[in-house]
Amino acid sequence: MEEAQRLVLERAARLPAERVPIERAYGRVLAEPAEAICDLPPFPSSAMDGYALCAADTAAPPVTLPLAGRVAAGTPAGEPLPAGHAMGIATGAVVPDGADAVVPLELAVEEGGNVRIEEAIAPGANVRPRAGDVAAGATILAAGTVLGPAQVGSLAAAGVTEVQCARRPRVGILVTGSELRPPGSPLGPGEIYESNGLMLAALLASAGAVPAQLGTVADDPDEHRTAMERALLGFDMLITSGGVSVGPHDLVRSVQASLGVTEVFWGVAVKPGKPVAFGVRRDHLVFSLPGNPVSALVCFELFVRPAVNALLGASDPLPTFAWGRLAEPALRNGSRDEFLRARVVRTPTGASVSRAGGQESHMIVAAGQADALVHVPRGDGELPAGSEARYLPLG
Ligand code: AMP
Ligand code: MG
Numbered sequence: 001m002e003e004a005q006r007l008v009l010e011r012a013a014r015l016p017a018e019r020v021p022i023e024r025a026y027g028r029v030l031a032e033p034a035e036a037i038c039d040l041p042p043f044p045s046s047a048m049d050g051y052a053l054c055a056a057d058t059a060a061p062p063v064t065l066p067l068a069g070r071v072a073a074g075t076p077a078g079e080p081l082p083a084g085h086a087m088g089i090a091t092g093a094v095v096p097d098g099a100d101a102v103v104p105l106e107l108a109v110e111e112g113g114n115v116r117i118e119e120a121i122a123p124g125a126n127v128r129p130r131a132g133d134v135a136a137g138a139t140i141l142a143a144g145t146v147l148g149p150a151q152v153g154s155l156a157a158a159g160v161t162e163v164q165c166a167r168r169p170r171v172g173i174l175v176t177g178s179e180l181r182p183p184g185s186p187l188g189p190g191e192i193y194e195s196n197g198l199m200l201a202a203l204l205a206s207a208g209a210v211p212a213q214l215g216t217v218a219d220d221p222d223e224h225r226t227a228m229e230r231a232l233l234g235f236d237m238l239i240t241s242g243g244v245s246v247g248p249h250d251l252v253r254s255v256q257a258s259l260g261v262t263e264v265f266w267g268v269a270v271k272p273g274k275p276v277a278f279g280v281r282r283d284h285l286v287f288s289l290p291g292n293p294v295s296a297l298v299c300f301e302l303f304v305r306p307a308v309n310a311l312l313g314a315s316d317p318l319p320t321f322a323w324g325r326l327a328e329p330a331l332r333n334g335s336r337d338e339f340l341r342a343r344v345v346r347t348p349t350g351a352s353v354s355r356a357g358g359q360e361s362h363m364i365v366a367a368g369q370a371d372a373l374v375h376v377p378r379g380d381g382e383l384p385a386g387s388e389a390r391y392l393p394l395g
Contacts, residue, residue, distance in 0.1 A: 001302060001337050004268045004278070008303055009317060011264065011280055012310035015236065017164040022155050025147050027208055028165040029312040034141040037159030039131035043076075044095040048126045051108050051115050052099035053086040055123040064116045071096065086115045095127050102126035134158055144315025166313040169209045172235040173200045174227055176243040176252060177291055178218040195364060196241040196289075196296050203300045206395060207308040209237070219249040228259055232284055236311060239304065242291025245275040252288045253277055261286050269378065271336040272361035273299040285311075293364035298339045298373060301392055321375065321390035324351030330389070332379045341370035342391060353391055370394060 017031035046052065053065060070088035071077045081087050081098035088110075089095065089102055100123045109116045134140055140158050141151055147163075155163065180194035181187055197213050204211035214231050217223040224243075231238050243252040244266075253266065256279060266277040266288075272295035277288040287304050289296040301319060309317035324344060332338070342353045353374050357366030372391040376383060383389065 001268055001270050004265055004276075004303060005306055005318060007264050008278055008285075008307050009310050012285060012307040012317070013283070014313035015166040015169060015311050017313075018167045019162050020165045021162050022152055022160060025155065025163055025165065026149070026152050028147050028163075029208075029309075029314050030141055030143050030145045030147065030163055031166050031313050032164040033139045033143050034155055034158075034160055034163050036134045036136050036138050036140050039136050040133040040158050041128050041130060044130050045128045046089045046091055046093050046095055046102045046126060047128050048102050048104040049091050050089060050102045050104040050106075050126065051086040051117075052081060052089040052095050052102050053117075053121075054081070054083070054099060055101040055121050055125065057084060057086075058101075058103070058117050058120045061120050062116060062118050064114045066114055067110070086117075088115075100124060100127065142315070144313055146314055166311065169236040169308055169311040170212065170234070171204050171209045171237040171239060171308075172212050172214045172231040173197055173204070173239050173241070174214045174231050175216040175241045176219060176224065177216065177241075178220075178249075180216050182216075195293055196291065199293065199297065199364075200239055200241065200289075200300065202395075203297070203305070204239075204308065207305050208312055209308045219243060219251060221251050221255060224251050224255040225259065228255055232259060232261070232281055232286070235284065237285045237287070237304075237307065240286075240288045241296055242289075244277050244288040244290055256286060256288070268303075269336045270298065270302065271333055271338045273302070273339075274336065276303065278303065290361075292361035294341070294361045294367045297364075297367060297394075301373060301394075302339075319392050321392055322351065322372075323388055323390050324353040324372075324374075326374070326383055326385055326387050326389050327352050327354035329385050330374070330376045330383045332376055332382060334380065335378055337378050338376040339373040339392075340376060341367045342372045342374040343370060344372045344391065344393070351391075353389060 065086040068085035071093040072090045073092035076094040077096040081096045101121045175197045181191050183193045201211040217227045243250045261279040261281045263279040275290045276299040279286045289299045306317045341356045343356045345352045356370035374391040
């Protein structure tokens with residue numbers, strides 16, 4: 001698994017960058033560092049509602065200082081604080097020149113144009129210095145950062161209006177299988193509903209890619225060839241579903257080879273998902289996922305999502321596992337790393353993971369009850385109940 005992931009990431013280079021307005025930057029990945037346009041705060045600002053004054057004037061409390069007006073957020077005083085005075089000030093207002101501290105309302109008593117202060121205050125108290133969060137020109141977010149809510153907030157606060165992000169990868173999805181029918185049509189003998197196309201499109205959208213459904217082809221070499229030839233042209237990545245195993249109707253690999261796709265690997269020691277293949281044609285990445293829906297889901301999370309992350313330029317493209325404890329023992333597979341469909345119960349002391357329904361690779365409805373894939377490393381014997389295991393949260 002790790003070797004396959006490495007082989008994928010070696011070939012998944014960041015796509016060219018485009019300008020993205022910050023209103024649409026949530027979820028995108030920075031291709032270049034973002035720099036503050038202004039100091040933040042842009043001026044010394046009050047952290048409290050209270051009275052701006054010169055701290056030295058409170059050195060021998062109690063003291064009573066005459067009030068020289070009030071300032072609110074957004075309307076600075078316009079002139080310095082006269083010596084020996086205090087000024088009413090609101091949170092976020094400019095601390096006037098001549099003042100170096102703010103006494104909170106709670107520690108002052110206003111009476112007839114004066115304010116009485118009971119305790120000495122330190123210079124700088126309750127004043128947010130100019131550029132205390134960041135200075136203009138400083139890097140606020142590194143290239144490769146995924147822009148979450150706090151990150152887009154920080155861009156806006158620092159005066160940034162647009163950023164450079166790798167464009168979203170365009171990904172074609174081609175489904176194979178003569179037995180597959182679209183949901184809603186009547187099923188003939190031996191037919192089932194096609195479900196991987198929709199699932200893969202949803203997975204791709206969740207990863208930040210732009211999916212395109214290229215339809216379903218029968219297990220026929222000519223149909224495969226025509227569809228794949230078209231599919232390989234317009235996309236950064238092609239994902240096929242089904243037809244990648246060892247049966248006589250599994251045509252994906254041979255057709256890809258005839259179209260000039262260089263196979264990088266076929267077969268990974270994971271369960272489910274063993275027959276997954278990966279290849280390249282020029283700079284197009286080609287993932288051939290097994291048709292069993294749970295295998296396709298697992299292979300997407302282990303190999304395709306990291307590739308999408310890398311095309312987007314994420315600094316940490318590999319899957320992000322969390323840790324929990326097994327609620328039941330798990331038998332290890334001797335030769336393959338297994339990914340069990342599981343439910344996670346979070347408690348104040350950690351997460352507990354338990355199997356969610358049937359574990360066979362066709363059981364997509366059982367997988368729909370799961371919210372995680374638990375990694376059971378290959379090996380002998382079993383992992384006892386209570387042992388630590390890592391899991392991938394799902395969708
Ligand atoms: P394959 O990988 O083509 O050998 O398919 C393995 C199993 O997955 C078979 O039982 C197929 O009927 C089923 N299957 C393949 N493709 C799909 C699909 N797109 N949606 C639902 N089931 C599928
Ligand atoms: Mg098939």
